[in-house]
Amino acid sequence: MAMPQRPVLPGRTSQQGPRRLARVLAVTAAATTALAITAGGAQADPAGRPDKNEVKAQVDQLYAEAEQASERATAAEEDAKRLQAEATALQGEVAADQEQLNTMRTGLSGLAAAQYRAGGMDPAVQLMLSSDPDGYLARASSLAQLGRERADSLRGIQQQQRRLDQRRAEATGKLAELEAVRDALGRSKQQVQAKLRGAQALLNSLTAAERTQLAAQDADQAEQRAARGADRIDLGSQPAASDRAAAAVAAVLSRIGSPYVYGSTGPGAFDCSGLMYWSWRQAGVSLPRTSQAQAFGGQRISLAEARPGDLVIFFKDMHHVGMYVGGGTVVHAPHPGARVRYESVSAMPVAAVVRV
Template identity: 80%
Template sequence: MAMPQRPVPPGRTPPQGAARRLARVLAVTAAATTALAITAGSGAQAAPRPDRNEVKAQVDQLYAEAEQASEKSNAAEEDAKRLQREAGSLQQQVAVAQDSLNTMRSDLAMVAAAQYRAGGMDPGVQLMLSSDPQDYLAKARSLAQAGQQRADSLREVQQQQRKLDQRRAEASGKLVELEAVRAALAQSKQQVQARLKSAQALLNSLTATERAQLVSQDAKEAQERATRGTDRIDLGNLPPSSDRAAVALAAALSKVGSPYVYGSTGPGAFDCSGLMYWSWRQAGVTLPRTSQAQAFGGQRISLAEARPGDLVIFFKDMHHVGMYVGGGTVVHAPYPGARVRYENVSAMPVAAVVRP
């Protein structure tokens, strides 16, 4: 039976066997700690990489949100241009009205000065002193008429002053509204950039090969939807609704393969509404700039009545648009990184069909 060891008094060296045992405990503890740290580090490095399909779903959502913000930005930019023109016109009207008013006031001041220099003699006294009463009465009638003209001029000055004040108030209101629209425009652009930055960060989490596969897969799926599994797109045999629609259709089809760029209206790159805007401009028709405004820029018809050249507005908030090309197919600018292409009209929820 082993004898129990007595505790070592403070300040004394422990026996040699106890020292060896202590050293072994410390070594085992250090090894375990090191192994734990390595395991934790390896676990952090071996965190599961993002799934390509999950990344695609998140990126698609961010692109949709960016497009919504982009259409708001386009609308705000158009409002800003309109308000700038209106404010400029009102300011010009104010300047012209001010010059006219200054001239009228100057004329009245000259008449008033002439009357003051004449002494303002009473007309009855002038008649009594006149050597030719008939001549005086004729002049008096002329003076009365002149007085009436001055009174009319004075009233006109007052009316011009009121109009001038109104124009100034309108111009000030337009400038205030313009500043508010510019603030909204800046906010929308920030939202677009934030969504695009987040989408790019997600894409950067994939390898270059995976990113290329993602783009290729998306284009292939769109082609399969448009061709319905065949080797070519069947656009049917319906003619465009008008000669202008035929020109717009040809213009849109000529841009298949062009890149998508937010806020662009061609001729080298487009966003969704920009492609419609540019294509119809080639036919001499100026559409509203945004998809939401384009939804109300013509005659509403049903999808069953759609003809080549008609606009198809997608999603409940109408933030996307394409051009019907026939056979249940549209041509549209889809999203950043993709190019203008064909798509089955049923690939997205249809909100409206419009014939410009």
């Protein structure tokens, strides 16, 4: 597959403004809530207005913490799906094992009854009184066979019972693990919402014009970093790592300008790992869902070896990811209020580079 044509952007232009956020608190109450959530409130100017740059720094921190919680929530959701499927399968095995055990017990009852009917008298006495010794010996042989079959059935039942008990214990353990994961999922979602409310409260302490200015400034600074001081973004001519990587690059480039939404995997909105997941799906490859799992979803390489299509994992805890598209540039979904965009690979600390 041919590498998609490299975009050459005209002079720096502001990305679209932040997506409209619902006003959840009055300005005074919102600012108070934000101060309680963050380590320290933004300093106000003499007129009582908060400093917008300090607000931005605190909002960026809250967005980073929300993304960390969001990735934990996404991982918990994936674990919950897996555990539910495993628990359901184990419960099906328990039912099948119980049915087989019931059938074996019924068969054993039949063997016991036949043995009782054939062997009610001591075998030595029966042989002495028998008018047909040869016939008796044949029947005695059948009786011994019944005994062996009964012993074999007993051993089979014991083994089946042990297997059934093990399956039941495994199913119970899976269900307990599932419950713990669902609890963790609920806590992570609450943390995401708390961080978002804190960020919104801080933003609400600014005027609408200041919020728009901050969003435009954030987008413009990202574009400047990606252009590295030039008047345009140049992705270079380096080929993708593979045909599928080229398809993933084409897909991610087609999503530039899409809004960031936590937990989203497209096609209209994305979080950071959701953008990678969707883009590679368009190339026929199913990636793990979270950035931490994506960090182990392929071959580790150095940043110097990066080629278009490689995943770049950011921060020590690997809570953010973008796709390398050439020229020292990644495409990523940054944070709420921003849109999928170009960014310099050096704008954030790189934890790993992964070739899918």
